[in-house]
Amino acid sequence: MLSALLVMSGLALFLGAILGFSALKFKVEGNPLVDKIDAVLPQTQCGQCGYPGCRPYATAITEGEADINLCPPGGEEGIAKLAELLGVEAKPFGEGAGPKEKAVAYIDESTCIGCTLCLQACPVDAILGAAKQMHTIIASECTGCELCLPPCPVDCISMVPIPEKVGNWKWRYPVYALTPVAHA
């Protein structure tokens, strides 16, 4: 009787120790769901969802504060991916939001006064320049977030849609033109 009690309580202590140790050793930092959602978001860091960047939006979704249909750069497909990840119904864009054509910012270098305001606004450091020096966009790093547009005092930044080139051209979905039947 006593030995059985000892064995059982010993076992309980041993397993408890293992559980306690692994709880400390393999502790999950932060919410892993935030990372998963963040991986799906387009990382433009544009703030068009109302949150200051993609990760804050991901956090807000995790906490149930934000809906999944607020990300215009992600498009319908982004919503579908989020819906699949979270196991909820996909829904159309909310009011005022909508998918956007991909574009990069372009600085009219003859107008730029070198104020560095856009440098400070750019979330991915894609603008090169210094005080009273002409600024320019590193087009390959620009996410098209449009955050540099409002601070510019001379309105020298414009968004240029990314043109289709041989390098990024895609085969089209096969469609057939309908031809009217000739009447006899």
Added chain:
Amino acid sequence: MMRQLFRFHGGVHPPTHKSQSSEKAIVAAVMPSKLVIPLHQHVGNIARPVVKVGDRVLKGQVIGAPDGRLSSAVHASTSGIVAAIDMQVVAHPSALSDLCVTLIPDGLEEWVVNAGADYRELSHTDLRHRLRQAGVVGLGGAVFPSDMKLYGGKNKIKALVLNGAECEPYITCDDRLMRERADEILRGAEIMRALLYAEEVAIGIEDNKPEALAAMQQAIVEGRYQGIEAVAVPTVYPGGGAKQLIRVLTGIEVPAGVRSTDMGVQCFNVATAYSAYRAIAHGEPMLSRIVTVTGNVANPQNFEVLFGTPVEELVAQAGTLPGTTGHLMGGPMMGFELPSAKVGVIKAANCIIAMSEALFPPPAPAMPCIRCTRCVEACPQELQPQDLYWFARADNFGKAQEFSLFDCIECGACAYVCPSHIPLVQYYRYAKSEIWARERDKTAADTARQRHEFRQFRIERDKQEKAAKLAEKERAAALAKQQAEAAQTTAPADEDAQARIQAAMQRVQAQHDQTHPKNTDHLTPQQQTEIAEVEARRAKIRELAHPEADISHPASHLQEVARPQPEDLPKE
């Protein structure tokens, strides 16, 4: 010795249409009025233009330098004047424009200085460099830079397979090349074999080309080549696919996602071997290729065509016929319709077919898939084309990838046998390019995330550094204040400090007494009296000041010592 051949799964037997062009010798195409040479004729980075508009270039001169590791050079196909470097429509299914050099030939065919060499006397690195500079790329249609495929040694390549199968209907350019220039192909094969340290070379030729096979076998005997064998392989489309030919000749099945080099086999087109030989032995860069011009033309035949020759000028030499509705580049199975007849011939152009209603009737309307699985029987890659079709149609790209979409070689055998006339390959191409686009987006998003995170880290770091600096400053100020206060309270008691201050003041006084104004010589009596007056005034001020000076406040003394008073300075 008979070589044992193997079979690959599936395949189809479309009408070959080869006899129209195969019995006429290769003819050099007439010099065109202009050459439109695209700078991107190969897999990899676009070549960087190295000439200016108005330059006179010589035949074989580099006009586009390779940019980056995976790239290839582009050359002036003849001597002439560079008329333009701009965006022009190129031979690409997109019908989009790309950077091209337009060259107006002067008809002199003046060559750049080029020297060939014996490949045995050159290092392998040098050989690869020469091939890259000569713009040698795979002429079977993939236009992959050949130098990148010729790294031997550590991969332990056992067999080099030369592809002379030419399985696509209508095309006969490799057939004619093997019949007429067999020895040069073999010499090229020798160079490739040396670079790869390959033991044997097997040249696969479909058995519907007995003359080409005989010519190659004869050249092997005459040239006393060792370890090179020309083998007749059964005629079945797509027997000229690299994986299919390797399977037939060596029995090796290259698994999904594995390169044939990992299995000890490397594969080149016969025309690539020919070009490699010309590049090494004669120093001739790739300036032309054999192009089959066939279809709705009066005299279908093979031409040796300079790159950049406008397609319409080339087709005119074979005799344009009325009723031509467009031009196909490549064969009817895998080729595509050219966006315009004005585009220049590129390295990938093995065949130009003039289309007409009679030869290429409009495709029958696509009907629903009835799941007859004829496409499964025809697929040479042993895929499930009907499943891939469903997934591509439904934009279910993840599933399509799971079903090995990227093992599809787009040969078109499935679409050929489809009783519902579904353009299956178009769906696969659509799905592939969508997946590639998504991967590009994903990489871009990852970069943006990294850059954003680093920016936030940087801003935070700057903030902390600033705060630390400010705190340090405040601490220093507080410390100084504390010290000053401490000095104030302790100074009177500190006799030592008092004595030091006294000594310092005495030193200053002594210094002051020793200095004499230097401009006091040769003065008029009037000036001397003025000076005397000033001195008297000063003495009086000092007398007045001294008794009032409170020696119990050393700080004021320190101030006096530290800051020379204006009257201490000699006056002019």
